[in-house]
Amino acid sequence: MNHMIPNWVEERFLALQNDSSSLASGPRGAERKQAIETVRRQGFPDRRQEAWRFFDLQELQRQTFTAAPAVTVDDAVRRTVQRETLDDRWPTAVLLNGRFSPELSRLQHMPAGLMLDRFSENPPATLGKLVPHSASTFAALNSALYREGVAVTVKAGEAIEEPIQILHLIDTRFGQVVIHPRVWMNFEHHSQASVVEIVASIEGEYSTFTNPLSEIFVDREAVVDHIRLLRHDDRAFHVSAQYSHQAANSHLTSLSLVLGGGWVRNDVHALSEQEGATTVLDGLYIAGGRQSIDHHTFMDHAGANSNSRQLYKGILDERAHAVFNGKIFVRRPAQKTDAVQNNKNLLLSDDASVDSQPMLEIFADDVRCTHGGTVGRLDLAGIHYLRSRGIGLETAKKLMIHSFAGDVLRRVRRQDIRDSLDERVMQKLESLPSIGRGGSL
């Protein structure tokens, strides 16, 4: 096995170790040291490892990234913020190149029970608790190098009416930079909230690397809707990991919506630890060009009487490549688990390709687990039906594809979020050559 790590990473580590200022010491110091150890020990993964078989890390390995510098808020930044936020009236935290921007964030008039804040040297006590030691090198890289994180806490019994927005922007104008967004969310018992995380690029010409790590704690009876929206440009590298933990009778919905990014890898780990929890892991990825989108989900059932639902759908055009690797893992005590997993892919071009692995690992006997996977192209009979009703070919295709995506979007509970997401999905669909400019069937 190759334990190589790119030079730019090693240089950053050395710089950190030689730096006696607060970044190297403080409460984070020990943890950072450990994380650096882990990265050095494991090295960057390569294709010989099962989990990275289908993802082209070579391309990422070849690049050199520097730590993203501070950016002054100019028109381009403001335009991007305006374009990317779903609603500017909601409580919003904006991070610019990994730094919290008070100027762009909207933290006044915070609803009672909600705390939305930054952290850097004094992280929340439970930060990193959900990230196992066996986690990938990239998670450790984030722990070692994140600059500022966002902490969201919803107090017990509080229902937050307005969705919470977290916007991570990476500036692609001034060089090949890297950011390590870190998010920590804690939903106390009987609380309710919706969170929308958006990751996007400020238009420029350089390729960038975004390496986020998120943790979501959902205490008993809490109800959480979480959405991660990726809107990078096609030169961007994005490798993320998300860990969630659910206590008894809690409810978590987490949607991964990927509309941008050249090389995207999202790992979603959901641990349903106590009885009666419900987990919904959804995904929608729409890609064209040479985009490569890889999702790995791990649904870990440890408590009895829990439910999980997964629906990942993909629409792929041109030379796009998607990977879905989903695992439902049912531990022995998790009797009466009801788990469903589905991955459906629509190929719009002959050059697009999919690798799908929906997997089950089950150690409890009284369970109901099903999974399914499909890959195919547009249903010609459906198109024919629409055309026979007087609808043009292009519109018919658009209708069919839009409704294919709609299956996932419909599962978003809030109408306002759903509408804004739908708008962006439509925009992305229009940009695909097979749809936008009337490609052939």
Add this chain to the structure above:
Amino acid sequence: MPDNDLIVQEMSKEYKYGFHVDLETDAAPKGLSEEVICLISAKKQEPEFMLQWRLEAYRHWLTLKEPSWANVRFEPIDYQDIVYYSAPKSHAGGPKDLNEVDPAILEMYNKLGIPLEEQEILAGVAVDAVLDSVSVATTFRKKLEEMGVIFCSFSEAVRNHPDLVKHYLGSVVPPGDNFFAALNSAVFSDGSFVYVPKGVQCPMELSTYFRINAANTGQFERTLIIAEEGASVSYLEGCTAPMRDENQLHAAVVELVALDDAKIKYSTVQNWYPGDKDGKGGIYNFVTKRGLAKGRNAKISWTQVETGSAITWKYPSCVLMGDNSVGEFYSVALTNNHQQADTGTKMIHIGKNTRSTIVSKGISAGHGQNSYRGQVKVLKSAQGARNFSQCDSMLIGDLCGAHTFPYIDVKNSSAQLEHEATTSKIGEDQIFYLNQRGLSTEDAISMIVNGFCKQVLAELPMEFAVEAQKLLSVSLEGSVG
């Protein structure tokens, strides 16, 4: 069925008779080296090309590492502690008569309805008396010969049909394909060879039962089946009764080649010794099986019922090269006690309009661990490829595990693939219903399991299907509290 039973019974005697003829007693020393391979090749009076082929495979094997990705656990195998060549097993060490055989095994034979004479053979009893069954087998052989079908042991084929062997051996599973295939290529002892010429429909189900000296081919079996244009053949492997067998490691290779419009159906019932209740002993069954649908409209169909072996590790595959070719895989895998099975299939779509169907039923009971691992690969050239996969698992008891690892790789947008899988236990309401109708819980479970597997069992040749049903019930015994 009695007729068939009779035939089977008679045939088995024939095999035993043949066995005695070329009985030898010498064996190679333990361990594997080029000398041992030369010895094997010399013993078998093989032509030079075979020896070279074996040596090449061996040299390649040395560079390979034992794979570790399968979802099974076992003690490491010491490859230098195995005898790679021993002359056909002598019955000397076997029991003298059925009274010496483990009563538990006898009980199982009775449950399966195996005739007494056959029981003796299966249990390895040294019976010398041979009844007048020779003629039956010769009749069959004659009939096959008349039609031009070659059906013989692999060693015979190497000696009598070297051109065919040279042309096809390793063309589907190359000697360096994987660790166990390379090992097999270097040291394989014997196996079956079938050649069906152009346009011939093989008039009967070919089975190892029907051939002299075939059942005890040892641990490294090599089978090669070739169906020429328009030919068709159905081949049965294994048997439902537990065989007496001292070999711990079995690494067989099966190659099928189907040319234009040819059909090959390969059915397996595997019930080797699974180890005792605590998981001690038992056979390691690491098999590479692959069929090449080389011509247009060729069809390859695998059906397997896997109930034996401590560890099963096999993935009968189809390479669908010819346009419109069809691949099928029907499987029932049952793991009880401490058995582990990691089995499934690979369907590789290369030709246009190729179709494949996968139906896999896994049943886990006791401490059994059952994994389905399958790959459906659609290459860019496979315009209009179609696949349907269904993998269902059933769990009986809360100490077992069922796992599904499908891989779906698609590089062509006109392909249509569907994969479905479910895992569940036997419904309490179903058992209650059957109890209420007067069936015992054990019978109820056996009935439900047979219903669960019906889709696969229906693919088996008739006589196999009946036995397989009984086998499932027997294998599940004791799994219900």
